[in-house]
Amino acid sequence: MIANPVPWPHGARCAVAFSFDMDGESNLLQNLADKAPGMISARSLLRFEARTAVPRILEIFARHGLRQTFFVPGWCAEAYPQAIEQILAGGHEIGHHGYLHEDPNSLDEAGEEEAFWRGREALIKATGTPPLGYRAPSYAFSQRTLGHLVAAEIAYDSSLFGDDAPYLIEDAQGRGTLELPSVMALDDWTQYGDFEMFRSGASIASPQRAMEVFRAEFEAAWTYGGHWIPVWHPFLSGRLSRAMTIDKLIEDMQAKGGVWFATLGEIAAHLRGVIASGAWTPYREKLPF
Numbered sequence: 001m002i003a004n005p006v007p008w009p010h011g012a013r014c015a016v017a018f019s020f021d022m023d024g025e026s027n028l029l030q031n032l033a034d035k036a037p038g039m040i041s042a043r044s045l046l047r048f049e050a051r052t053a054v055p056r057i058l059e060i061f062a063r064h065g066l067r068q069t070f071f072v073p074g075w076c077a078e079a080y081p082q083a084i085e086q087i088l089a090g091g092h093e094i095g096h097h098g099y100l101h102e103d104p105n106s107l108d109e110a111g112e113e114e115a116f117w118r119g120r121e122a123l124i125k126a127t128g129t130p131p132l133g134y135r136a137p138s139y140a141f142s143q144r145t146l147g148h149l150v151a152a153e154i155a156y157d158s159s160l161f162g163d164d165a166p167y168l169i170e171d172a173q174g175r176g177t178l179e180l181p182s183v184m185a186l187d188d189w190t191q192y193g194d195f196e197m198f199r200s201g202a203s204i205a206s207p208q209r210a211m212e213v214f215r216a217e218f219e220a221a222w223t224y225g226g227h228w229i230p231v232w233h234p235f236l237s238g239r240l241s242r243a244m245t246i247d248k249l250i251e252d253m254q255a256k257g258g259v260w261f262a263t264l265g266e267i268a269a270h271l272r273g274v275i276a277s278g279a280w281t282p283y284r285e286k287l288p289f
Contacts, residue, residue: 002164005225006271007279013258015227015267016218018068018246019095019158019182020057020234021135022083024049024076026101046235050080053238058090060243064250069264071097071135071158074122084126093263095133096120096154104142116148132265133180135159135231143288150175156268158182164226166271167283178268179285185213186230188237207245215249222258227267 008015025046029036036043054070061068070087072094077084087094098104099119104112123131134149136142136159146169149157156178157169163181170176184190191210194203214230221228237246253259262270274280 002224002226004165004281004283006165006227007274008225008260009270010260011258012260013223013225014218014221015260015262016221016253017180017227017229017262017264017267018061018066018232018250019071019135019229019264020068020232020237021071021097022049022054022076022080022087022234023073023097023101023137024080024235026073026075026098027137029075030100030102049233049235049238050076050083053234053243054083055086056238056240056243057234057246058086058092060247060250061092062090063247064254066250066261067091067093067263068261069093069095069133071095071133072123073097073101073137074099074119075101077122077126081126088127093133093265094123094127094131095135095158095264096123096131096152097135098137101137103138103140104136104145105140107142109144112142112144113148116145116152120152132156132268133158146171146176146287149177155272156180156264158229158264162285163283164221164224165283166227166267167285169285169287171287176287178271178282180227180229180264180267182229182231183217186217186228188230188232188242192236192239192242207242210242211245211249218249218253222256229264 025043028042096119099115102115132155134154134157139159141159154177158180160179160181167179168176169179191205218228
């Protein structure tokens with residue numbers, strides 16, 4: 001049912017990358033700047049992320065021998081250096097996620113440029129290396145975003161939804177990058193994000209109900225040679241009962257076999273390899289539409 005499946009390493013049936021967006025308080029500060037400093041309860045919810053949720057998730061990954069990808073706004077890298085150090089110590093990848101979780105589609109040209117490059121520089125300062133990947137805050141990939149990705153030599157984007165398989169996004173001159181798409185069913189906001197402050201109306205599901213959705217997407221990817229890239233947030237999925245189900249999900253995936261666990265950067269590198277060898281030819285999508 002996937003017309004152009006990727007030949008995954010070692011004969012794996014599918015690729016799995018548990019990607020997390022570590023937004024911290026950036027979203028709150030960006031959207032409610034006047035009120036945010038005094039919103040102590042809301043800020044405590046988000047500060048839980050760096051203090052408790054990220055270490056918990058990293059412990060789960062370490063126990064299962066996994067290295068995965070965290071997208072981090074530049075402001076969060078500055079505000080939570082200990083969490084960044086812990087992520088890097090575990091061998092995980094840190095990707096670009098704006099500076100203060102700014103929505104590129106709500107910014108003018110100068111605003112998007114400032115947010116993109118300021119966020120990138122903050123990550124370079126925090127990690128010592130330029131980020132390989134990018135995910136637009138709130139999936140708000142604008143008509144200008146690809147130009148910044150090309151200029152920054154970003155190896156992959158993971159903001160779009162245009163296929164069940166990876167593909168290339170390119171401008172009119174043929175410049176572009178790899179797209180590693182996800183699907184809204186794999187965003188934990190759709191299961192746990194009932195927050196008036198973020199204008200999110202999702203009903204809070206039990207971890208077991210959420211896992212039914214997440215597991216269904218995994219089974220489809222495994223059956224048809226796809227990839228499984230959730231978009232999860234530590235302050236949501238890092239809560240105790242939810243983290244327990246993630247732990248069990250990893251156990252079940254490993255027991256099933258045929259799964260290549262990789263960072264998104266490793267997936268992008270593999271894709272470039274099979275493209276160069278002629279073993280796989282991606283779909284090419286021209287931007288802007």
